[in-house]
Amino acid sequence: MSLAIFWFRRDLRLSDNPALAAALANHDQILPLYVHAPQEETPWQPGAASRWWLHHALSDLFAQLHGGLLIRHGDSLATLLELVRDTAAEAVYWNRLYEPAAVRRDTEIKKVLRAAGVKVVSDNAALLFEPWELCNRQGNAYRVFTPFWKRLLEFGLPQPSAGSQASRGKLMQAAEQGTLGAGSVDELGLRPGLPWEGGLAKAWRPTRAGVEARLDEFLAADLRDYAHGRDLPGRDQVSRLSPYLHFGQLGPREIVLACRKVPHAAADFLRQLGWREFAHHLLFHFPHTCEEPMDDRFREFPWRQDGPAQCAWQKGETGIPLVDAGMRQLWASGWMHNRVRMIVASFLTKNLLLSWQGGARWFWDTLVDADLASNSLGWQWTAGCGADAAPFFRVFNPVLQGERFDPRGDYVRQWVPVLSNVPAKWIQRPWAAPEDVLREAGVVLGENYPHPIVDLKETRLRALDAWGRVR
DNA sequence: TGAAATGTTGGGGCG
DNA sequence: ACGCCCCAACATTTC
Numbered sequence: 304m305s306l307a308i309f310w311f312r313r314d315l316r317l318s319d320n321p322a323l324a325a326a327l328a329n330h331d332q333i334l335p336l337y338v339h340a341p342q343e344e345t346p347w348q349p350g351a352a353s354r355w356w357l358h359h360a361l362s363d364l365f366a367q368l369h370g371g372l373l374i375r376h377g378d379s380l381a382t383l384l385e386l387v388r389d390t391a392a393e394a395v396y397w398n399r400l401y402e403p404a405a406v407r408r409d410t411e412i413k414k415v416l417r418a419a420g421v422k423v424v425s426d427n428a429a430l431l432f433e434p435w436e437l438c439n440r441q442g443n444a445y446r447v448f449t450p451f452w453k454r455l456l457e458f459g460l461p462q463p464s465a466g467s468q469a470s471r472g473k474l475m476q477a478a479e480q481g482t483l484g485a486g487s488v489d490e491l492g493l494r495p496g497l498p499w500e501g502g503l504a505k506a507w508r509p510t511r512a513g514v515e516a517r518l519d520e521f522l523a524a525d526l527r528d529y530a531h532g533r534d535l536p537g538r539d540q541v542s543r544l545s546p547y548l549h550f551g552q553l554g555p556r557e558i559v560l561a562c563r564k565v566p567h568a569a570a571d572f573l574r575q576l577g578w579r580e581f582a583h584h585l586l587f588h589f590p591h592t593c594e595e596p597m598d599d600r601f602r603e604f605p606w607r608q609d610g611p612a613q614c615a616w617q618k619g620e621t622g623i624p625l626v627d628a629g630m631r632q633l634w635a636s637g638w639m640h641n642r643v644r645m646i647v648a649s650f651l652t653k654n655l656l657l658s659w660q661g662g663a664r665w666f667w668d669t670l671v672d673a674d675l676a677s678n679s680l681g682w683q684w685t686a687g688c689g690a691d692a693a694p695f696f697r698v699f700n701p702v703l704q705g706e707r708f709d710p711r712g713d714y715v716r717q718w719v720p721v722l723s724n725v726p727a728k729w730i731q732r733p734w735a736a737p738e739d740v741l742r743e744a745g746v747v748l749g750e751n752y753p754h755p756i757v758d759l760k761e762t763r764l765r766a767l768d769a770w771g772r773v774r
Numbered sequence: 775t776g777a778a779a780t781g782t783t784g785g786g787g788c789g
Numbered sequence: 790a791c792g793c794c795c796c797a798a799c800a801t802t803t804c
Contacts, residue, residue, distance in 0.1 A: 696776080699776065764804095788793085
């Protein structure tokens with residue numbers, strides 16, 4: 304009778320799970336384990352929105368396993384050693400993580416377990432390719448997206464391997480785990496316990512059934528005209544799969560497989576999956592880039608300190624409608640449309656001249672899809688200090704972006720309801736509207752909607768000057 | 775996965 | 790009919 308522990312981390316699914324499939328193939332009985340150890344991810348412990356999602360993802364996995372998921376809270380290595388001792392497990396299986404803290408921890412755990420005579424098997428459930436499997440002709444990591452993606456496509460987009468649907472009859476049932484001291488998901492205390500979670504619950508279905516339904520719906524309807532429609536936040540023609548991917552309730556290879564089955568071209572959408580892949584590639588090879596700019600010239604960049612401005616940005620009270628709409632969508636639903644993420648990030652770093660790290664930290668705490676790799680890439684891209692970064696002179700004008708991508712103001716109306724009666728012509732810049740137009744719409748600037756906290760033209764020039772000095 | 779300034783062109787109003 | 794000016798509309802350059 305051979306027993307192995309399967310350690311769930313951010314691969315909270317039973318399908319397309321290579322390490323789980325390998326464990327099932329090689330052992331008679333598998334103990335499914337989850338260890339809650341946020342302190343091991345310091346300084347990037349999951350934020351409130353992320354914990355809310357994790358709570359539901361774990362509850363759902365617990366249900367899929369009919370309660371046969373051992374839940375522990377504490378030190379990962381100590382927990383594994385204790386369970387190996389108590390169950391006489393021969394092996395521990397897991398799927399890899401790529402954040403610097405997780406890599407350090409897992410390397411140490413692997414070393415200690417092997418020294419103790421325990422077999423350790425790790426595999427890749429989170430990415431299309433391991434970060435070290437793709438390199439340029441000089442054998443170096445990629446720093447530019449396009450050649451990276453081109454190379455990946457040359458290798459071919461991988462699909463779930465056949466063995467991943469192995470028998471689940473060997474998974475140890477709850478009754479058999481009786482003496483091992485299982486905790487419950489509720490005991491982990493992951494839910495915010497704020498009225499806030501009502502907004503998250505309304506916006507999301509954080510379960511495997513939820514993601515399967517979402518994927519089908521997206522591929523059937525929203526993939527047509529995706530290249531254009533994904534830029535319109537009012538239309539919301541985007542996949543919304545990112546939180547499921549982060550927690551591994553859906554694997555990227557499952558997405559590739561699903562795309563093969565639809566009649567429309569999926570290349571533009573898969574390219575977005577490529578950006579997620581690229582972000583992991585970069586964070587693995589340049590692990591300091593979640594804290595520090597990749598471009599050393601930005602180490603001494605003169606970011607301002609401005610608490611009130613930072614706060615206005617966070618609360619969506621900048622007086623710039625599209626920025627405020629995005630920040631309010633984030634707070635209310637734990638998510639923001641990608642086009643708007645770029646706009647609010649440009650506004651924070653360029654118009655307010657506040658550090659990208661501060662923005663990244665706020666996103667980290669409020670996004671249900673907060674992912675260290677994607678978040679770091681996105682913010683460094685906007686700030687112009689990262690790999691394949693936006694050119695220094697690229698400053699988004701949130702008014703023009705609004706007129707181009709939210710021309711009727713649908714998105715602004717939804718998230719900044721006080722502006723809902725402002726005509727489309729003025730909704731992206733109410734401060735410029737004639738008095739009678741505002742009066743008729745019920746808007747009183749400085750009363751029920753703020754005056755803009757900065758002048759867009761002036762702050763653009765200030766940003767150009769600051770970025771110009773870096774060159 | 776920009777925006778603004780500057781340059782060019784061509785149609786129409788008008789003397 | 791002609792030249793002149795104005796100014797969209799579009800293209801190019803610059804940040």
